[in-house]
Amino acid sequence: MANLESWIIEQGFKGSTVGALLSGCAERLHGEGIPLLRAYIALPTVNPAFRVYNHVWTRRDGILVQGVAHERNDGAFEASPFGAMLRSGLTEAHWRLDDADPQPFEAFGDVRREGGTDYLARLISFENETAPDLRGIAVSFSSDRAGGFLPADVARIDAVLPLLGLAAYRITLLNLAVDMLDTYVGLSAGRRVLSGEIRRGSGTTLTAALFFADLRGFTALADTAGMDLIARLDRHLEAMVEPVAEQGGEVLKFMGDGILAAFPITAERTRQEACAAAIRATQSALQRNAAVNRLRDGETSLDLDIALHCGDVFYGNIGAAGRLDFTVIGPAVNETSRMEALCQPLGCSIVMSESVASVSPVPVRSLGRHRLRGLAAERELFTLSFSGAPALSP
Template sequence: MANLEDWIIEQGLRGSDVGSLLSGFTERLEAEGVPLARAYVALPTVNPTIRVYTHVWTRSAGLMVEGVSHERNDLAFDRSPFNYMMQTEQTSCHWRVDDPEARQFDAFEDVRREGGTDYLARLFSFENAGAPGLRGIGISFSSARPEGLRPEEVARIDALLPLLSLAAYRMTVFDLTVAMLDTYVGLSAGRRVLSGEIRRGFGTTITAALLFADLRGFTTLADTAGMDLIARLDRHLEAMADPVAEEGGEVLKFMGDGVLAAFPITEERSREQACAAAIRAAQVALERNAETNRRHAGETPLSLDIALHCGDVFYGNIGAAGRLDFTVIGPAVNEVSRMEALCNSLDCSVILSESVASVSPVPVRSLGRHRLRGIAAERELFTFASVSVWTA
């Protein structure tokens, strides 16, 4: 069996998550004769919703991973050993959990409940000016032995922790890369970029149901409203984007107060299924946008206009050599945006092209034939039969 150092290096090269790294490390330490009751790893991250991930291994419950949000006012950290160490500029401490000084730390109550008798804490800093959000890693171990960790066991752990920290850092950077790509370019596009589809002009032609949504009246309101409008805009964009994800689609781009989304047609999802998913997403988006307006009663309502179309698009890298965008372009994209622009004049919140209406799982009615800007031939457009006039 490979020694623990070799195992950590192997995990650093090929491992996929910090939780498995911590569990495997503690199990192998115990196999060496170090009785542990609890182990803990905290790693800050750069994430729109999560500020730090905590990993706790206990002998009784195994591994637990928690993401701590930016909004959470975590008073527990203020009374934690690691905050104390940061405030006193220490990188290594070792406490007995029954020491009177330890009463100031709420976390030691958890250690005692798990049968731990001491708390060995270490801080490692990641000096990287290019990624200041990844400040470092906090690690702790608690022994199940009455007298706590022995000096030779502490020395053994200290010899291994630089390797463990490097492995955790590599995994965190990879997770961060994936998360940022998913957040800023979308799940499918992010995976394509990571798989090597990065050259400008490279991509593929796909057939997809397209959803183009836009808030009516936002531009006018933005001219007079203050920065508080941004928080409200986020809620409206969530009302549009969340239903897309729930129906297996992907938001390709936020465009100010609008959204462009696609539901690709694949071997697993037929044209009828993709169009039906886009229709369901549109229906739910209208409902949630109306609910958002109700939560802002007394303010100017922001209505949602949606257009649905199905066609071929180019899906790939577009842009300048040093600044690319992974998105869709093509006549179908132009057409769906032109359709959405007619919602106001047709006094209708949803417009479907014939390609979507012909396979719609819900009743539709014709809006007649209309000329779309930049498109020579007239198009017959449709809406839901239940939609008679504009819906908020």
């Protein structure tokens, strides 16, 4: 087997990136004597942020990867050479670009400006019913030789394309699994699942500063509002989630109109540092949530209540044999939730336990001792000593 074919198979087994796969393949084809100027792969994906990834390799600049957002006009594909091929039922096409005639596609102008003389296009279908959105890939190659690729060049490219497509498909499926797990169960949980933590009851004990946030008044509003409330809820949740991520925390759970997040305490991050990060995230979330309310002037305001606490939680697989959830449970979680329920009665947007307040980098004041539901002993609770506290420096 030729060196290039062996290399492509190795990349597919090793789980390389599609960008590395394309650039390595293009460079090796050029090394074989094929005057390759440009190579391109477009891969659809199932991702909340992007609908397709474009990979472009050029001999001068190397690889460039660009995610195309869902909001981008689908007409761009329809007006491309690949859209024309689909409409004509073609999977192969080869256009010469080194003549003076006007070119039918905008993409050809880009290739000609780079010095390209032709455009070899191929469509490779995946046809997997379990992943219908991964319909296949679009591939193109361009030469800078006068007259374009020779028939032997085209034959060589076509000979490696099935392997290239198979390796790209394998890499894409793995990326899809990672993206979906990261999106729906969280970065840490997703990587734990992929690493084999999948048995019911398996997990780990996590010591962390816990962040429990909830929108006040959302339930009553949801009883009367229409579907547009979902879009508004997304904005409020964004106001909570983004500060958590910015301060090195992770959202462990969405709970309707609220979230549970954690700032792990590790050998690299002390309790004081984790609590400070949680407080910074809290201040930022309150400010951003207020900004969302201002954008909805004239509508019912949805204020944010946040409870902060420190403790140990169990983080792992819980559920039935055929339906598991990688979630977090434990007395510290319950205590944080019950602290949040006291925000409104106490007239505070922030309630924190002594374990957080004792290492707070900003002044706090006591709210007195209070009984939390299900706990025998009263707990002293705290809040920031001034309202509208400015965001702390990291």
